[in-house]
Amino acid sequence: MRLRSNRLWAIIVCALSFFCCAGLPARSAPGSPWLVVSDIHYTPFDRDRSPSPYGEDTNDALLSSFLAEVRKVDPNPPVVVIAGDFLAHHFRLDAAASTMTALAKRFDAAFPHAQFVIALGNNDSACGDYLAPVGGPFLAATAKAWAPLVNRRGAAPDFAARFARDGGYAARLPLPGLRIVVANDVFESLRYGASCAQSQNGAAQTLARFRSDLRAAGPRDRNWVLFHIPPGIDAFSTNLTHHLAVVPFLRPNARESLDAAIGDAGDRVVLAIAGHTHKFAYRILSGAGRIPVPMLLVPSISPIFYNGPSFLELTVANDGTVSRVVETSYFAGSWQVAGDLGKLGVRRFSALELASLQARLAHDSALRTAFSHLYSGGGPPEINEGNWRSYWCAAANFSASAFKACTGQGGVSVFTSRALKIALAGVCLLAAGGGAFFFFRRRGRRLRA
Numbered sequence: 001m002r003l004r005s006n007r008l009w010a011i012i013v014c015a016l017s018f019f020c021c022a023g024l025p026a027r028s029a030p031g032s033p034w035l036v037v038s039d040i041h042y043t044p045f046d047r048d049r050s051p052s053p054y055g056e057d058t059n060d061a062l063l064s065s066f067l068a069e070v071r072k073v074d075p076n077p078p079v080v081v082i083a084g085d086f087l088a089h090h091f092r093l094d095a096a097a098s099t100m101t102a103l104a105k106r107f108d109a110a111f112p113h114a115q116f117v118i119a120l121g122n123n124d125s126a127c128g129d130y131l132a133p134v135g136g137p138f139l140a141a142t143a144k145a146w147a148p149l150v151n152r153r154g155a156a157p158d159f160a161a162r163f164a165r166d167g168g169y170a171a172r173l174p175l176p177g178l179r180i181v182v183a184n185d186v187f188e189s190l191r192y193g194a195s196c197a198q199s200q201n202g203a204a205q206t207l208a209r210f211r212s213d214l215r216a217a218g219p220r221d222r223n224w225v226l227f228h229i230p231p232g233i234d235a236f237s238t239n240l241t242h243h244l245a246v247v248p249f250l251r252p253n254a255r256e257s258l259d260a261a262i263g264d265a266g267d268r269v270v271l272a273i274a275g276h277t278h279k280f281a282y283r284i285l286s287g288a289g290r291i292p293v294p295m296l297l298v299p300s301i302s303p304i305f306y307n308g309p310s311f312l313e314l315t316v317a318n319d320g321t322v323s324r325v326v327e328t329s330y331f332a333g334s335w336q337v338a339g340d341l342g343k344l345g346v347r348r349f350s351a352l353e354l355a356s357l358q359a360r361l362a363h364d365s366a367l368r369t370a371f372s373h374l375y376s377g378g379g380p381p382e383i384n385e386g387n388w389r390s391y392w393c394a395a396a397n398f399s400a401s402a403f404k405a406c407t408g409q410g411g412v413s414v415f416t417s418r419a420l421k422i423a424l425a426g427v428c429l430l431a432a433g434g435g436a437f438f439f440f441r442r443r444g445r446r447l448r449a
Contacts, residue, residue: 033074033313033326035114037066038083038228038275039300041123043091044099051330054306054379057088062309062330066301067110069335073328074313078174080107080114083275083298084121084228089129096126097141104145115174116149120167121228121275122186126196132167132186133196134205140164166202170213177221178320183210185227188254207257214267222320223269225262230274230297231255232283232398235390236382243390243409246400249276255398263290270320271349273298278305279375279382280312280327280338284354284396292351299327299377308377310338314349322349331378338378344370354395361392 046052046059058066070077086103087096107116122130126138143164150159156171163169167184186192187203210225217223229249237247248255262269262285272285272295283295299310308329315324325346329338344367345360346353361367365385372383375391383391393406 032076032078034079034081034316035070035074035077035111036081036083036273036296036298036312036314037301038298039085039121039278039302040082040103041085041088041300041302041304042099042103043088044095044102045092051309052303054303057302057304058309062301062303063106065330065335066309066311067106069328069330070311071110077111077114077313079316080111080116081226081273081298082107082116082118083226083273084119085123085275085300085302086121087123087125088302089123089304091123093126093128096124097138100124100138100142101145104149108149113152114149115152115155115171116146117171117173117180117182117226118146118150119182119226119228119275120184120186122189122191130186130189130191131193131196132184134166134202135164136196139167166206166209168206168209168213170216173224173320175316175318175320177218178224179217179221180224180226181210181213183207183225183227183258185229185250185254185258188250188258189229190248190251203251203254207254207261210258211261211267214261214264214269217268221268223267224271224273224320225269226273227258228274229276230283230295231258231285233394233400233403234277235394236277238403239387239390243407246403248400252399259285259398260290262293265291269293271296271322275300278302278307280310280377281375281391282341282349282354282357282395283398284351284358285398286351286396292355294322294349294351294354296322296325296349299329303330303379306376306380306382308338308379310377323347325349327374327377329377329379336378339370339374341374344374358392358396361388 041057042063043057043059048059049061051062051065052059086100125132127133143160147160150156150171156169159169168182170179170181173180183206187206214223231250234247234249261267262272272293274295275298277297278300280299281297283297284292285295286292298312299307301309303309308331310327310329313326314322317323324340324342326340327338328335341349344357346357361371368388372381376382389407393403397403397406
């Protein structure tokens with residue numbers, strides 16, 4: 001009798017387990033790729049049923065298409081990294097906080113088990129582009145909305161309080177001894193201006209906390225770092241000026257501090273991630289006495305700069321290094337694998353492998369064409385045989401002087417004393433020329449009279 005009773009209870013327990021768990025998605029399998037995206041630039045106000053075309057930011061149709069595609073190729077990524085710029089360009093500021101909350105719900109519904117890591121971009125503000133304040137209602141609302149996703153399984157218990165202050169924090173990643181330190185480096189941008197009735201710039205405090213978070217790692221820990229704006233030179237903007245000006249992304253002193261922290265051997269940084277450029281690329285962070293660190297530049301979902309909307313899948317080894325990077329892009333009317341760095345001979349996303357790729361790109365035009373396809377996500381090529389050297393030099397030369405030496409072209413550095421003197425001289429010449437023109441024009445009228 002007792003035997004039959006035990007069997008009956010076993011059947012009941014199995015049945016209850018089946019019905020309770022049948023509707024739940026499967027947990028991520030060990031070794032599942034991690035998802036990395038950036039520059040979503042979402043606008044909820046565009047209700048076109050077709051995904052956004054080139055030259056426009058992400059509408060609801062494109063966002064839905066992207067989420068559906070990721071669910072198809074990687075339904076349960078262990079980690080989702082979003083490298084900033086959630087909101088569209090020229091966004092309606094009164095809807096900024098509510099849209100960030102809505103995006104958190106959309107991503108949570110799509111990936112209910114994933115641990116999220118997010119950074120803020122220059123468009124992520126209720127004040128305007130590059131005008132984010134320290135603290136304020138927008139940061140508080142964003143921290144509250146995203147905290148359940150970022151702090152999955154206790155990965156970042158102080159996220160809500162830290163993020164609400166300036167957008168920076170640290171979190172544990174789901175591999176033994178692996179952490180990620182996030183900084184809001186919009187404060188360090190050349191274009192940053194404090195707003196919302198505040199004059200405080202959070203640059204100094206942000207860098208200090210970033211360095212402190214890195215040093216808080218245990219003796220066997222390794223660090224990833226995440227921020228929106230990469231250090232170094234903006235090759236695209238520099239090309240627009242025909243190299244009359246070399247345009248950096250960050251203030252020179254901030255860039256040097258960031259580089260020094262990342263390259264410090266004691267901080268054990270094995271990977272840096274940034275967005276902002278809207279294109280898939282890499283950087284090699286190195287300097288005198290520093291450990292070379294690979295940096296991944298994440299392409300955008302937004303096609304506003306005529307790139308194919310793209311996302312990356314990373315295969316992450318147990319030691320925190322990345323063995324494979326695959327790019328999936330939307331071009332020619334469908335989502336397709338644009339390629340991966342393995343096709344370019346990069347066996348592991350490391351500084352050593354990237355240095356080898358850098359050397360081969362210098363002498364192989366076919367390899368440059370293949371890289372250009374990845375760079376633009378299958379969209380119209382931005383890199384060509386006429387301008388490739390600027391992009392190539394930007395990958396490993398972060399100061400204006402090093403970049404100019406690499407390209408062999410002149411130009412002044414934006415916001416240096418020399419640049420300001422030249423700009424001032426130009427303004428004076430224009431003013432003098434304009435004054436002389438009106439003087440002689442007026443004199444000529446008097447003579448004619």
